[in-house]
Amino acid sequence: MEFGRRRPLLRVRGRSIAWLPPLLLLAGVILLDFNTGAHFRIITWIVLVPGIAAAICGVWTTAAYSLLSLVTYVVVDNAWPDQYQAGFGDFLLVALGGALATLAAVVRMRQERQVGHIRDIAETTRRTVLRPLPPRWAGLEHAGVYLAADVDARVGGDFYDIQPSPHGTRVLVGDVQGKGLGAVEAAAALLGTFREAGYHEKDLTTVAERLEIRMLRHRSHTAALGRADGDRFATAVLIAFPEDSPEAIDVTNFGHEPPLAVGPRGVRELPSGDGAPLGLGDLAGGLPPVHRLPLAADETLLLVTDGVTEARDGPGEFYQLTREVTRAVAADPGRAEPRRLVRRVRDGVLRHTAGRLEDDTTIFAVRRLTGPGGAPGPGDASDPRDASGPGAVPGSGGVPGPGDVAGI
Template identity: 85%
Template sequence: MTEMEYGRRSPLLRVRGRSVAWLPPLPLLVGVILLDFSTGEDFRIISWIVLVPGIAAAICGVWTTAAYSLLSLVTYVAVDSAWPDEYKAGFGDFLLVALGGALATLAAVARVRHERQIGHIRDIAETTRRTVLRPLPPRWAGIEHAGVYLAADVDARVGGDFYDIQPGPYGTRVFVGDVQGKGLGAVETAAALLGTFREAGYHEQDLTALAERLETRMIRHRSHTAAIGRDEGDRFATAVLIAFADDAPDAIDMMNFGHEPPLAVGPRGVRELPSGEGVPLGLGDLAGRLPPVHRVPLAPDETLLLVTDGVTEARDGLGVFYELAREVDRAVTADPRRTEPRRLVRRVRDGVLRHSRGRLEDDTTIFAVRRLPAAGNGRGEDPEQGGLRS
């Protein structure tokens, strides 16, 4: 990582787009010089100049830290030589400054190397996230949507939350869910489910048949990970599967696999849709059947809001949970325009972060979708690129 790259990752050390990370150690160096002369011969502090490369090691690049180490050493010799022999700090403090500069330079090497590795990991995580959560046009397949994903681990940026839209000859399907657990295992499981959804969601006419394909895929994926020695236990996924059928413009078909119940948000208020009475995907053998398909009325001016448990389990400093339905109802009552997906997602995101003071206990996904007007609804084929809302 170059110093310019480090500056891009440290916006507080940039002014008008230019890095100023080299600047903070300089006033310290000048201050030590002036203070050494002002305190007199009874209190020599020139050896404090060893702090200058130490500060540089924390915020500057390797070469800048090395330059400050050399400058501190030269300054020490120059300032100490200006005093009579009986008041000089001497060779011992010279060694202290030299050793401090060398250690500071080594510390800067280690820090920059670590930052480069972290940056590489972040790039990989970001690529992984965008592979799982493929970019989606905001107005596509007859619906308008907005979504945001917030990782509980800011550095990781990946988790088991997922969402996707799949248009097809039998209408548009929406799939939102949360894989149990964290890490790459959860990401792999989410990718497996989304891959099946994108294929079966296009070809299967019946929503129950699509659900069966997803259940089978979950079990097969779990068997595969166990066969290669990565037994992750009975991993499962809570999810909501929704169909916007062309023959039902004022309703949706929905299956809930133990997930948070969606909310229908409209100018007249907020109502909760059927809850997760079914077992999660991957645990269907426990119930012996899939959850039922509910046909739920959805007015043209209503937006469907789906969240993962990172929203409903967000707590404030007193341990009080975030009350999603109440907060959304209050926001929509104050401004009915907040039913628009982008505004609704932004309002919930800001509310969760404010309520939890930015300390998320779990990965958080907020996804809002509503039908476009019949004219110019943008229904089309299945492009593999677009704009991810995050």
């Protein structure tokens, strides 16, 4: 058993073959030493074997190769006449090289465990901020993807959630200004408020007010701590799916990217953000109004953060979201389905940027369920319980890993 948990670097059909390269090198050194002549001995190169093992194998495998290299050196060197033997000096070199390689493997394995622990913490943080959501919940079918600009961070200031309530289902998508832990804290504060206010408050305007107040309180707290991010704000779109209007939605936009209504008949851009971002409402003289807008049963609502609309290619051209989605739906109306739509935008952004994202990127698509699956059930709008439980798995709910599409 290898020392510490790790993910093997070389695998074939699920089995690790990290032990193979050092073994091939060992065999190659032996063959070359016997075939290069007495005046050009290369048996000392066997010291490379434990060095290679230290880079790709575990501690015990590296130690085994160190011992095997030392024994092989003695056997092969003694097979030559005395005048051509490499001698005791090279024996010490091979022994020292094996010891240092084993020590290097110990250090590497400890670092890998530490990095794994940090990633576990980041994953826990991600699941705390962006809780898992069932793919069909609260009368809605949805899919979402979150792509972190820093692939090791796994979490940033983008956020989204669905909150069922006795007053209809509410959806929130947003982007906190800035990066780092400060943005994560602000996103968590806003989501916490949304989950409470979105359930208890009947009026969407009141939910918007609660979000604005929470952002101001969060800024006041960070400023009191003397932190430099005391002026942080967030753009967001707050949406309600009213039960009394099955082909309409209520939308209030806090300076966020305008949502797109995507359906078999084409793509419509909903009104853009006519209000200030959360935390800056006093500068605009109040909160943005709530608009009631038509949304057909076969239309999907597509919401993105500026990581999509500001994605650039090599020459600096922006990704044309509306144009690309329009082309995709015109070629195949079935691409308006949430999972396929999110996957299409994700692949388009990554292709456009050649995989080099400059900002955290969130793509979220949602539409009403129709037919038998559209009836409320446990965890739907009539159920006050949180459905983010063991049944919500990565890639099937609201918390996909970087590059994974929820529900796909």
